[in-house]
Amino acid sequence: MIGSPIKNLKEEIIEILLQKPASSKRIQMYLKQKDIKVTVQAVYKQLNTLLESEVILKNKKDYIINNEWIKNISKIIDVQDIELPEEGEKFTYKFNSLQNLDAHWKHVMSAFRKKFPKEAFFSYCPHQIWIYVPTRTESELNMKQEHEHKKYYNFYIVGGNEALDKKFKKDFQGDFYRVETLKLKGEKRNKHLSVFENIIVTTTFKKELGEKIDKIFSSNKNPGLQEKQLKEILTNDHPCTFVIEGNKKKALKLKNKIAQPFYLPEEVRKNIKKHSL
Numbered sequence: 001m002i003g004s005p006i007k008n009l010k011e012e013i014i015e016i017l018l019q020k021p022a023s024s025k026r027i028q029m030y031l032k033q034k035d036i037k038v039t040v041q042a043v044y045k046q047l048n049t050l051l052e053s054e055v056i057l058k059n060k061k062d063y064i065i066n067n068e069w070i071k072n073i074s075k076i077i078d079v080q081d082i083e084l085p086e087e088g089e090k091f092t093y094k095f096n097s098l099q100n101l102d103a104h105w106k107h108v109m110s111a112f113r114k115k116f117p118k119e120a121f122f123s124y125c126p127h128q129i130w131i132y133v134p135t136r137t138e139s140e141l142n143m144k145q146e147h148e149h150k151k152y153y154n155f156y157i158v159g160g161n162e163a164l165d166k167k168f169k170k171d172f173q174g175d176f177y178r179v180e181t182l183k184l185k186g187e188k189r190n191k192h193l194s195v196f197e198n199i200i201v202t203t204t205f206k207k208e209l210g211e212k213i214d215k216i217f218s219s220n221k222n223p224g225l226q227e228k229q230l231k232e233i234l235t236n237d238h239p240c241t242f243v244i245e246g247n248k249k250k251a252l253k254l255k256n257k258i259a260q261p262f263y264l265p266e267e268v269r270k271n272i273k274k275h276s277l
Contacts, residue, residue: 010046012036014055014065021062084115084199085246093242098129101203101240102136106143108201108244109194113152116197120153120268122258124184125192126210127160127217128168132230147177155262159183162217164226180261189214195255198248198275205240209233252276 009031016022016030028043047063050056055069085091095101112119131140147154154177158165161181169179187193190210192203216229255272264272 009036009038009042010050013043013046013050017056017063017065021059021064023061024063027063085244087198087246087248089246091244095240095242097237098133098205098234098240099135101242102130102133102139104242105201105203106139109143112196112199117150117152118267118271119196120155120264120271122195122255123154123156123193124187124254124258125158126183126187126189127162127165127213128158128172129213129230129234131168132227133234134231144172144174144177148174151176153265153268154178155258155264156180157182157184157258157261159187159189160214160217163223164217164230167223178262182261184257193254193258195251195258198246198251200243200245200247200251200254202243202245203240204243205238209238248275 012031012034013027016027022030024040024043024047027047028038028040031038031043047056050063051058054066056063057066058064083091093101093104095104109121131137146152156172156177156179158168158179158181160183165181169181173179188204188207188210190205190207194201212233213230216226216233219226221229252272252275259272
């Protein structure tokens with residue numbers, strides 16, 4: 001399925017062309033960069049099928065996605081709804097890689113936004129590592145841009161004040177996607193939190209991985225080398241857990257804790273007060 005971790009050749013080609021037009025040879029090159037080794041004949045075969053079904057069009061040597069196909073797909077595809085936990089309930093999901101976990105996390109958050117477009121998010125992570133997880137950089141940037149475009153508040157604390165933490169704050173700070181650096185007392189270095197309404201979303205991985213990440217962020221190496229090391233370590237498989245929990249009292253406590261360094265707009269403060277009643 002397009003957008004999923006497991007795709008067939010046809011779907012891989014569509015995802016490439018959704019980024020920009022390309023010739024068959026360039027498509028083959030992009031596939032090779034993703035460690036997908038196929039002959040140019042196999043690429044041609046899929047391109048001809050897509051041409052026949054009018055998913056793509058051809059302009060000289062370049063293939064492009066048919067906007068009419070995109071328009072028609074948009075009419076039938078929507079953000080899938082999800083079930084939210086009731087007060088006192090927990091839904092737990094286990095993954096073997098941070099890449100798969102992050103994809104699921106963003107799927108869930110998109111569904112949350114659909115249900116509660118006016119709710120502010122309150123987020124905390126010891127360091128922002130998700131921009132270094134393979135294939136997830138673009139999705140992180142897209143999420144920030146969506147907050148700014150649709151005016152969704154996210155109050156985001158990064159629990160470090162190292163060079164890469166400051167770089168993230170500088171690069172991602174916005175009017176609605178607000179970032180501060182502050183180490184929150186009592187929060188583990190291998191646990192990432194997101195809170196909205198009365199729901200808490202917790203991502204956890206092994207303590208040893210958290211310690212390795214801390215070590216890279218605090219090293220005296222140049223940021224470029226640090227980023228390279230993070231990408232290398234985060235490429236590997238890591239067992240991790242994703243928990244969605246309904247807990248009004250705990251959610252309120254975490255919101256107030258994460259809100260410490262921020263000025264909250266009046267509508268956000270009213271919403272927090274409403275959920276505390």
